[in-house]
Amino acid sequence: MSLVKQIEYLPIELLSATPTSVHFLFPEPTLIHLEGKQKQPLFISVLLHGNEPTSFLALQKLLLKFKDTDLPRSLSIFLGNTEAASLGLRRLENQPDYNRVWPGTELAKSKESQIMQEIVEIMRQKQLFASIDIHNNTGLNPHYACINKLDNQYLQLASLFARLVVYFIRPKGVQSAAFAEICPAVTLECGKPGHQYGVNHAFEYLNSCIHLTQISYLPVPAQDIDIYHTVAQVKINQEIDFSFNNTKSELLLDKDLERMNFTEIPAGTQLGAVSDNASMPITAKDENGEIVTEKFFSIVDNTLQLNKMTMPSMLTLDEKVIRQDCFCYLMERMNL
Numbered sequence: 001m002s003l004v005k006q007i008e009y010l011p012i013e014l015l016s017a018t019p020t021s022v023h024f025l026f027p028e029p030t031l032i033h034l035e036g037k038q039k040q041p042l043f044i045s046v047l048l049h050g051n052e053p054t055s056f057l058a059l060q061k062l063l064l065k066f067k068d069t070d071l072p073r074s075l076s077i078f079l080g081n082t083e084a085a086s087l088g089l090r091r092l093e094n095q096p097d098y099n100r101v102w103p104g105t106e107l108a109k110s111k112e113s114q115i116m117q118e119i120v121e122i123m124r125q126k127q128l129f130a131s132i133d134i135h136n137n138t139g140l141n142p143h144y145a146c147i148n149k150l151d152n153q154y155l156q157l158a159s160l161f162a163r164l165v166v167y168f169i170r171p172k173g174v175q176s177a178a179f180a181e182i183c184p185a186v187t188l189e190c191g192k193p194g195h196q197y198g199v200n201h202a203f204e205y206l207n208s209c210i211h212l213t214q215i216s217y218l219p220v221p222a223q224d225i226d227i228y229h230t231v232a233q234v235k236i237n238q239e240i241d242f243s244f245n246n247t248k249s250e251l252l253l254d255k256d257l258e259r260m261n262f263t264e265i266p267a268g269t270q271l272g273a274v275s276d277n278a279s280m281p282i283t284a285k286d287e288n289g290e291i292v293t294e295k296f297f298s299i300v301d302n303t304l305q306l307n308k309m310t311m312p313s314m315l316t317l318d319e320k321v322i323r324q325d326c327f328c329y330l331m332e333r334m335n336l
């Protein structure tokens, strides 16, 4: 039996719903297929993380634009974790992360992973044009696109959003990595939630993509793209009590951390203070899952320091996000 609900029309209520109310229209994972002039559909997934409303608002703006006219290209829309969105949460405690359970995931099989697998199978049969998954992040980050395959079409699609492009293969189980197996696929990172320019930027991008007749196979000119490769994902060890303001915590993080996102940070930079005789409170893993903590970090005089020049991303002051997702990613510039 199918776990995914599919409809082939645009429910008019979707045009006036909010990220928090859309759950009442679509309580279950739903695919909406809308026909346009060019038949190969553009796949757009929104609200995989319930507290990242920009995806939904940009999509809604696109649908409003074409409310009374034909779509230039068919669209398939996936409304992700509407339940978490109704509460303004990334996910519920009893749910897996909706952007870690797509085919390729390392998490145990779940109802959600079966849903995502079914969606990929449904979309594979439709000869997709491209796939776009839209997110916000909580720290101060510029807008950028992520890809999981180094291929000209993927780079073209990414650089249409921003000159800053991040290539990664871990974490596993993300939407864009699953779709990268069947069509050009990107994840958009649209800055913090609640900024109208983030919504506008994502909308302009969707509007450009829906009008594309093809995606170029030519390389993106080197001067038009800055591409970084994720070299490590950093997590705070589960048992560590950390904070940005409680001086009694085992790890007291620096409040200026998020200013370091997408900036090359020199060796010796302090990230926080640790208590006397503390062992390393964080773990960095490279893209093969190997522990590389010592390569990047050390403890010197009760401070957690960087060992080498690196560029972090996704640093945030939100302690819950740090727990549920990670502390940060470390990146290095790539030359194609």
Ligand SMILES: [Zn+2]
Pocket: 048, 049, 052, 099, 135, 136
């Ligand atoms: Zn997200």
